[in-house]
Amino acid sequence: MGNSRPVVSIVLPARNEAEGLRRTLPAIREAFPDAEVIVVDDGSTDETAVLATTHGATVLSSPYSMGNGAAIKRGTRAAIGEILVFMDADGQHNPADIHSLLAKLDGGFDMAVGARDGGGQANVGRSLANALYNHLASWMTGHKVLDLTSGFRAVRANRFREFLHLLPNGFSYPTTSTMAFFRSAYPVAYVHISVSKRVGMSSHISPVKDGVRFLLIIFKIASLYSPLKLFAPTALAFFLAGLGWYGYTYATHHQFTNMSMLLFSAAVIIFLIGLVSEQITSLIYRRDV
Structure with missing residues (x-):
């Protein structure tokens, strides 16, 4: 050295x-x-x-x-x-x-x-x-x-x-x-x-x-x-699942079912949790210069 x-x-x-x-x-x-x-x-x-x-x-x-x-x-x-x-x-x-x-x-x-x-x-x-x-x-x-x-x-x-x-x-x-x-x-x-x-x-x-x-x-x-990189794809998966189920039930029974509502709601909640987590993460790494 x-x-x-x-x-x-x-x-x-x-x-x-x-x-x-x-x-x-x-x-x-x-x-x-x-x-x-x-x-x-x-x-x-x-x-x-x-x-x-x-x-x-x-x-x-x-x-x-x-x-x-x-x-x-x-x-x-x-x-x-x-x-x-x-x-x-x-x-x-x-x-x-x-x-x-x-x-x-x-x-x-x-x-x-x-x-x-x-x-x-x-x-x-x-x-x-x-x-x-x-x-x-x-x-x-x-x-x-x-x-x-x-x-x-x-x-x-x-x-x-x-x-x-x-x-x-x-x-x-x-x-x-x-x-x-x-x-x-x-x-x-x-x-x-x-x-x-x-x-x-x-x-x-x-x-x-x-x-x-x-x-x-x-x-x-x-x-x-970066929590959103975890939560956003998960929310998207729930949303697409809800959309797919709604498409199926509408085509077969012309109905919007509780399951579709549950999947859409879960997608929104997961996405919002991701947003909050992203803000918390930013606070954790914030440095006062």
Whole structure:
């Protein structure tokens, strides 16, 4: 790093990641000897905290697991760096790739995200789900989103702290922060990276339990960024359904039925809810200049 570069704080949320930290922390120190390293011990029952302390990291310990997003928020509040780097503690991310992320910030971006290659996805199901999220986010923002759920990213601390109140305590902080940056017109860049096989325990994400949660993320993306892009097509679908049903009942019985009225009313109500949601979203992201 050049002497002109701001102080970098590297934050690693960790829950029972002693094995991963055994490989990750020395690599971070080798690549960034002057960086502040913060390990947020999210209620671990192994030697995560002891190992992190041994390697000179600042350790923030929780008495019980609060979630990945909560760990990110705790680390962000404690960090002193002007640049924050978030990465997993399981050995999947290569600390040498941080240089590429920081180069994007030096080039004028406010967030740089490590976009995983195909081999970096845990399984086919997760790969397909991430592809769906990326496609939806790209449509919502009008920008190409290469990896919406990647937890490996570098951000300007002052920008990121604006959105701490929006971040969930669970696993979807990358989604929320990415959409928040796009919504606020803070430029986001992507850097292609390779991801190694995780070390230690298996992923904390349960495909069955978290399937519904990931589905809800899709709706959260829409409501977080531009609610009308979610509500307007839904309202249109109800309106067309009502129009189609009215056409059928008029052609067969010359009647305007209660079902048609219900569908038309639902279309109007959904559209109005979308308008109100759009105004609320605008207020959330409003910044007094």
